[in-house]
Amino acid sequence: MLREITLGQYYPADSVIHKLDPRVKLVATLVYVVSLFLFKGVVGFAVITAFLVLAVKLSKVPFLYMIKGLKAIVILMILSALFNLVLTPGINPVFVLGPIKVYPEGVRMAVLMLIRLSYLIVGTSIMTLTTTPNQLTDGLETGLAPFSKIGVPVHAIAMMMSIALRFIPILIEETDLIMKAQMARGADFEKGNIIQKAKNMVPLLVPLFVSAFRRADDLAMAMEARCYTGGAGRTKMKPLRYGKADALAYIVLFAFLATVIVLRIFGY
Amino acid sequence: MSIIKAKDLVHEYIRRDEDGNVKMIQTAINHVDMDIEEGSFVAVLGHNGSGKSTFAKHINVLLSPTEGTVWVDGKDTSNPLFTYPIRRTAGMVFQNPDNQIIASVVEEDVGFGPENIGVPTDEIWTRVEESLKSVGMIKYRTHSPNKLSGGQKQRVAIAGVMAMEPKCIILDEPTAMLDPNGRKEVLAAVHELNKKKGVTVILITHYMEEVVDCDRVFVMDSGKLVMQGTPKEVFSKVEELKEHRLDVPQITLLAHELKEAGLDIPEGILTREELVEALCRLS
Amino acid sequence: MSIILDHVNYTYSTGTAYEIQALKDINLTIEDGQFIGIIGHTGSGKSTLIQHLNGLIKATSGAIYYNGQDIYDEDYDLRTLRTKVGLVFQYPEHQLFETTIFDDVSFGPKNQGLSKEEAGLRAFEALSMVGLDENLYYQSPFELSGGQKRRVAIAGVIAMHPDVIILDEPTAGLDPKGRDEIFDLISKMHEEKNITVVLVSHSMEDVAKYVQRIIVMNDGEVMFDDTPDEVFKHYKELEQAGLAAPQVTYLMHELKEKGLDVDVNATTIDEAKRSILKALC
Numbered sequence: 167m168l169r170e171i172t173l174g175q176y177y178p179a180d181s182v183i184h185k186l187d188p189r190v191k192l193v194a195t196l197v198y199v200v201s202l203f204l205f206k207g208v209v210g211f212a213v214i215t216a217f218l219v220l221a222v223k224l225s226k227v228p229f230l231y232m233i234k235g236l237k238a239i240v241i242l243m244i245l246s247a248l249f250n251l252v253l254t255p256g257i258n259p260v261f262v263l264g265p266i267k268v269y270p271e272g273v274r275m276a277v278l279m280l281i282r283l284s285y286l287i288v289g290t291s292i293m294t295l296t297t298t299p300n301q302l303t304d305g306l307e308t309g310l311a312p313f314s315k316i317g318v319p320v321h322a323i324a325m326m327m328s329i330a331l332r333f334i335p336i337l338i339e340e341t342d343l344i345m346k347a348q349m350a351r352g353a354d355f356e357k358g359n360i361i362q363k364a365k366n367m368v369p370l371l372v373p374l375f376v377s378a379f380r381r382a383d384d385l386a387m388a389m390e391a392r393c394y395t396g397g398a399g400r401t402k403m404k405p406l407r408y409g410k411a412d413a414l415a416y417i418v419l420f421a422f423l424a425t426v427i428v429l430r431i432f433g434y
Numbered sequence: 435m436s437i438i439k440a441k442d443l444v445h446e447y448i449r450r451d452e453d454g455n456v457k458m459i460q461t462a463i464n465h466v467d468m469d470i471e472e473g474s475f476v477a478v479l480g481h482n483g484s485g486k487s488t489f490a491k492h493i494n495v496l497l498s499p500t501e502g503t504v505w506v507d508g509k510d511t512s513n514p515l516f517t518y519p520i521r522r523t524a525g526m527v528f529q530n531p532d533n534q535i536i537a538s539v540v541e542e543d544v545g546f547g548p549e550n551i552g553v554p555t556d557e558i559w560t561r562v563e564e565s566l567k568s569v570g571m572i573k574y575r576t577h578s579p580n581k582l583s584g585g586q587k588q589r590v591a592i593a594g595v596m597a598m599e600p601k602c603i604i605l606d607e608p609t610a611m612l613d614p615n616g617r618k619e620v621l622a623a624v625h626e627l628n629k630k631k632g633v634t635v636i637l638i639t640h641y642m643e644e645v646v647d648c649d650r651v652f653v654m655d656s657g658k659l660v661m662q663g664t665p666k667e668v669f670s671k672v673e674e675l676k677e678h679r680l681d682v683p684q685i686t687l688l689a690h691e692l693k694e695a696g697l698d699i700p701e702g703i704l705t706r707e708e709l710v711e712a713l714c715r716l717s
Numbered sequence: 718m719s720i721i722l723d724h725v726n727y728t729y730s731t732g733t734a735y736e737i738q739a740l741k742d743i744n745l746t747i748e749d750g751q752f753i754g755i756i757g758h759t760g761s762g763k764s765t766l767i768q769h770l771n772g773l774i775k776a777t778s779g780a781i782y783y784n785g786q787d788i789y790d791e792d793y794d795l796r797t798l799r800t801k802v803g804l805v806f807q808y809p810e811h812q813l814f815e816t817t818i819f820d821d822v823s824f825g826p827k828n829q830g831l832s833k834e835e836a837g838l839r840a841f842e843a844l845s846m847v848g849l850d851e852n853l854y855y856q857s858p859f860e861l862s863g864g865q866k867r868r869v870a871i872a873g874v875i876a877m878h879p880d881v882i883i884l885d886e887p888t889a890g891l892d893p894k895g896r897d898e899i900f901d902l903i904s905k906m907h908e909e910k911n912i913t914v915v916l917v918s919h920s921m922e923d924v925a926k927y928v929q930r931i932i933v934m935n936d937g938e939v940m941f942d943d944t945p946d947e948v949f950k951h952y953k954e955l956e957q958a959g960l961a962a963p964q965v966t967y968l969m970h971e972l973k974e975k976g977l978d979v980d981v982n983a984t985t986i987d988e989a990k991r992s993i994l995k996a997l998c
Contacts, residue, residue: 352828372814384533403545481892681893
């Protein structure tokens with residue numbers, strides 16, 4: 167059951183987007199998210215839509231596979247749209263039901279909210295779908311490298327992230343197994359009120375923590391045995407180098423951001 | 435020439451209570467002398483808790499001697515200056531295949547060691563390719579380790595050590611968590627490395643069948659080195675091995691029992707071929 | 718008293734690209750008091766199969782009857798079934814969680830709704846059955862050696878008084894002496910308590926030595942289901958399924974080829990010894 171969550175997991179394909187430098191993709195995602203909150207009118211929306219469609223097409227990830235990730239958040243989206251619908255104040259209500267009054271402003275906000283959220287999820291998932299977790303951490307590590315000068319342990323953070331990513335599937339599988347093993351001893355994880363339920367989790371959580379610590383211990387030793395001493399003096403098997411495609415991508419990105427800003431200034 | 439030499443090695447684990455007072459001292463290695471020839475394939479046998487894994491960790495400087503000295507390739511392990519050179523000379527593979535693979539892609543994991551010791555990028559790629567080839571895992575280079583079998587994961591771990599170009603490789607119960615096919619894969623890979631690349635192999639195990647093809651066997655019990663010799667010499671002493679909570683391979687046991695029953699066959703038979711030959715000579 | 722599997726199928730991740738049919742049309746009867754071995758290479762479906770026997774996994778189609786009752790019936794209590802059909806997973810010591818060994822072993826009986834005293838009694842009995850030193854009962858299970866932890870974990874299942882006990886590779890990772898101790902314990906349970914034992918193992922030698930009946934799983938199907946000597950007659954087919962026969966079987970065949978009049982059906986050291994001595998003397 168836990169294993170079936172696929173939201174944003176890497177989707178191997180041979181596309182332009184897959185090949186882009188992860189730093190470009192990180193910057194692009196940032197620019198894209200900012201643009202979602204900048205646009206005002208239909209023209210701006212059209213530009214963003216064009217940008218998103220282009221990215222989806224280029225990524226070669228099936229669109230259906232992408233929006234599968236949306237399913238998990240549908241309830242959240244509907245809820246936030248509903249809140250916007252009924253709680254936004256306005257002047258002339260278009261719909262009244264008892265104490266609930268819906269104004270045109272509310273409708274507008276709700277629609278905007280839905281668009282923003284779904285665009286946000288699809289857009290950011292393009293990054294995670296086309297970038298391996300390792301490239302992502304590499305991108306973060308190199309991108310944030312300047313901060314290590316002011317004492318931020320960038321290498322350590324990136325290393326922790328990539329190790330966490332490697333072990334998440336293993337720990338999920340382990341959780342599944344321990345749950346089953348305790349159920350075989352008559353444990354019931356569903357019974358009772360909240361306090362009872364929390365208590366019922368002890369036979370799951372204790373072994374899980376013990377195992378996680380044991381793994382951490384083993385891993386630390388294995389890393390030490392392979393001469394790991396932290397970031398200093400390390401070389402890279404896959405150093406990040408910008409190519410022509412990356413330069414082009416930056417130009418496109420810059421043009422896109424400029425367009426969105428200009429449109430915003432003129433109120434489109 | 436010996437590549438690993440232990441002289442009068444003692445290791446004590448000291449456990450302290452909350453106030454820092456010594457609560458318990460456990461002697462894991464008790465005055466051990468050992469000599470391992472360069473290029474040989476040796477096995478260290480012993481039951482769980484016999485001290486064999488503690489010994490292995492000394493070779494890789496994951497532990498330091500309480501007393502005595504260990505030299506790896508002539509370097510004293512207690513000298514902190516030698517820690518990293520020794521770890522490059524003597525690589526280590528551990529028991530749990532999942533807990534020693536660091537990266538989410540096979541080739542990146544093999545590259546982890548060379549990255550740590552500052553090998554230039556181009557050379558990392560050649561080393562990774564060569565090491566993966568030497569354990570027969572090259573076609574899985576872009577796979578995720580999570581999708582591999584236990585035997586394949588262990589071979590990736592071995593490749594990860596080989597990419598650091600060590601003279602010696604220590605395997606600490608590498609097959610304990612594998613199925614019979616995985617066990618065969620790993621052993622075949624290690625024997626191949628020993629023969630083709632001349633790497634010294636130290637195999638720590640409690641599977642008797644894995645020891646049959648070794649050059650030399652060391653048996654540990656309660657932190658002491660209690661037996662040593664060729665597999666034939668060690669496995670002729672069935673009763674003595676049993677006293678050390680160990681066993682002999684099935685075929686050796688059968689040959690031993692037949693001899694006890696009065697048949698005139700030699701002690702220390704290790705393989706089916708030997709036993710068939712000995713029995714046919716009788717008929 | 719028996720477990721009957723009737724046309725059981727199980728498919729993982731139905732409807733996705735990763736769909737795998739882990740069990741294909743399994744029909745089995747596990748009679749009371751038997752000592753059964755299940756063998757098969759990794760991924761042959763044996764783990765999936767044993768998790769069906771106590772209802773942890775629900776078959777995609779087909780039926781399972783425990784003592785004549787359909788376990789998929791709506792009012793059938795699966796939790797009771799799980800205490801009747803005890804399952805010891807691989808590396809069971811990884812599920813220990815209580816502060817003392819005694820409490821950990823009492824966990825199962827308490828879940829069965831027994832009083833504290835009764836659960837304690839069960840724990841006491843189970844711990845003495847697995848041969849753990851009484852001085853250790855109130856210590857933390859995390860301080861024990863690997864072999865001891867394994868025995869405590871098995872005691873946790875024994876304490877529920879199951880009629881059937883399924884053990885998934887109970888000796889994995891143990892040294893030879895530890896392996897013998899576990900097998901002695903299992904034989905003792907089978908003989909003294911008359912518990913039905915289902916043993917999943919990779920070791921053909923161990924299976925040949927202890928069990929009365931072998932079920933060979935291959936690609937989600939039952940490939941063979943017979944007595945050890947009958948099953949190991951098919952050693953060539955077993956090899957094709959990624960398995961092997963005990964060393965002794967190969968030896969006996971080689972001796973026969975060389976003209977020695979030995980019994981090729983011998984699968985254990987004792988049988989081989991007798992047959993060879995008979996042929997030579």
